[in-house]
Amino acid sequence: MNEQRRQVLQMLAEGKITAEEAERLIDALGRDRSPSPPEAGSRTKPRPKYLRVVVVSEEGAGDWAGEAFGGDGTSRINIRVPLQLLRAGVRLTSLVPPQALTRANAELHRSGVDIDLTQLKPQHIEELIEHLDELTVDIDSADAKVQIFCE
Amino acid sequence: MIPRLVTVGWRPGDGRWRRVHVPVLPALLVLSPLLLPAVLGGLVACVVFGVSPLGALRGAGRLVWALPGTRFEIEQGRTAVLVNVR
Known part of the structure; x- marks a missing residue:
């Protein structure tokens, strides 16, 4: 050139x-x-669209739940949620009236949880969701396996 | 995109899957006589509780638009429940 x-x-x-x-x-x-x-x-990695939660547990074998549901005790949870749905849900929090947040804050304070919900801005939560695509949780124990990731 | 088909499936202890496919648009049309008063009631509730009705409508719309692709699948032994939005 x-x-x-x-x-x-x-x-x-x-x-x-x-x-x-x-x-x-x-x-x-x-x-x-x-x-x-x-x-x-x-050539870079495409942006993920879904949050996946996969839980496979053998824990229920022989317990009341396994017997009640008539199974072998193996339980599987497979959830796929579009990240867009999380964003839409987060945006709904901006509709909560301030007086409701104040009352929720008071109840939280009474329960010993010192979180000021009025300081929790939707854009902060949106930033959190933006960075969810980098999140991977992989828990592998003897009787259960938990995976949380974005795809 | 608005959801087009919602599939609800369940598997009782006998191990056989039962599935119900609900086409969203025809279902909405059929339920529209109930839906309209429900929306109006929701708007009135918004005004009473100090929530912006326009914001609530926009938020609900965004939520519905984002639903396609959602999938819940829970299995416990031989029983299972499945909800799939397409």
Whole structure:
């Protein structure tokens, strides 16, 4: 590409083209080169769309739950939630009236939980969801396996 | 995109799956005589409790629009429940 640019400048120096033509040619060369960055971006990992929670547990074997449900005690939970749904849910929190938040704060304080819900802004929770795609929880114990990830 | 099909499935102890496929748009049309008063009631409740009715409608719309792709599958031994929104 530098070679083409040099040729344009050479033609300008020799008087074969005018300065305006040289400028147009160099601009055209720049436009040809510009599509390359999106190509590099397309190779990056696509943004995840779903939050998955997978729990496989053998714990119920022989206990009341296993017998009540007539199974072998193996339980499986497979949940897929669109991240967009989480965002929409979070945005709903902005509708909660301030007096309700104050009352919730008072109840939380009475229960010994010192969290000020009025300080919890929807944009903060949205940021949290934005970064959920980097989250991976993998718990593997003898009787249960829990996986939380984004896909 | 608005949900088009909701599949609710359950498997009782006998091990056989039962599935109900609910096409959302026809179901909404059928339920519209009930839905309209419900929405109006919701709007009145919003005004009473000091919540912006427009914001509530927009929030509910966003929530419904984001539903496709949701899947819940819970299995306990031979019994299971499945909810799938497409």
